[in-house]
Amino acid sequence: MINPRQVAAGVVGGVDWQSEVSGYCRCPGESLHTHKTGKKDCRVCVDGVPTIFCFHSSCAPAVADANKRLRRELGTPWTLTLPGGKVLRAGDVLQASGAILLREVVLARAKAEGRHPGEQLVLETLVAMAGRFKPELFEKFHWPFAHILEDSPLLVADRDPDDQFRTWLRLWPAHCHVWIGDIYSTGRPEHATHFRPLADWYQIGPAMGNYTCGSAFKPGTYSRSNANCDGTRFLVVESDSLKKDEIGAVFAYLNNRLRYNLHAIIDTAGKSLHGWFDAPPNKVMEDRLKAALTVFGCDPKLFTYSQPVRVPGAWRDGKLQRIVWLKN
Numbered sequence: 001m002i003n004p005r006q007v008a009a010g011v012v013g014g015v016d017w018q019s020e021v022s023g024y025c026r027c028p029g030e031s032l033h034t035h036k037t038g039k040k041d042c043r044v045c046v047d048g049v050p051t052i053f054c055f056h057s058s059c060a061p062a063v064a065d066a067n068k069r070l071r072r073e074l075g076t077p078w079t080l081t082l083p084g085g086k087v088l089r090a091g092d093v094l095q096a097s098g099a100i101l102l103r104e105v106v107l108a109r110a111k112a113e114g115r116h117p118g119e120q121l122v123l124e125t126l127v128a129m130a131g132r133f134k135p136e137l138f139e140k141f142h143w144p145f146a147h148i149l150e151d152s153p154l155l156v157a158d159r160d161p162d163d164q165f166r167t168w169l170r171l172w173p174a175h176c177h178v179w180i181g182d183i184y185s186t187g188r189p190e191h192a193t194h195f196r197p198l199a200d201w202y203q204i205g206p207a208m209g210n211y212t213c214g215s216a217f218k219p220g221t222y223s224r225s226n227a228n229c230d231g232t233r234f235l236v237v238e239s240d241s242l243k244k245d246e247i248g249a250v251f252a253y254l255n256n257r258l259r260y261n262l263h264a265i266i267d268t269a270g271k272s273l274h275g276w277f278d279a280p281p282n283k284v285m286e287d288r289l290k291a292a293l294t295v296f297g298c299d300p301k302l303f304t305y306s307q308p309v310r311v312p313g314a315w316r317d318g319k320l321q322r323i324v325w326l327k328n
């Protein structure tokens, strides 16, 4: 019977094991890194879908090749006895709690969700891995509020409310109809006035409420529901638990490592910041992102595309909801 830890070490060289199944290793594409390499930038995990993961993106082809090799060599059945005597088998996932997620449970979840079993295992692995590298992510991509303000490609934070609002309108393609209102400005025919083409909003200004949506709506809509979204949308990343000095790490990770395009960061005039990103290109990517972002402390509601979010240019208890970082 093969020892998965030895096999992993055979592929990546020495592993500084942090748990029975996961540890830091040298990135197989380290020579391709365009930024300084840290000791904790690359990890290997042998449970679930065995995976080498690196925080750099320039090494992706070399990491992909090494992952193929790792998965091929761990493709035959193996077991690993954990301290305490529990036995982990190939395809099981070791969870943060120490419990083993059995591969049979992964299969049952795939069936219940109508998902391919392979994709279900990817998702379960992703959740476990995201939990493991979360501390390094917040360290490596640390982007406190003061730096976000300083780093903005366009000077925007001090613009007046009308300018803030119009700047935000320009994020949208010209043909879009967007909703602006308060939480309950939806659901009845009289609410149609809150759903308007961009050109109308340029005239009206940020006067009809404190909220908008990351999604555009079909013309003629009066109800803010997923079914009425027209497909043009942003992914608005938010968190109830991460502070303004913390969530920047998630924004930076999405923008710099995962290559989701960051358009703007909005200060909600409360405790949080919202990052406006391109939406995931398909359902598979969306589910993967949702799994990881939830582990990082983001609000899974953000994947409900008709979810209301704060609109820049409106006042909240005497403070301005405003854009603090804007892509050039």
Ligand SMILES: [Zn+2]
Binding pocket: 027, 028, 029, 030, 033, 042, 054, 055, 056, 057, 059, 063
């Ligand atoms: Zn790398």
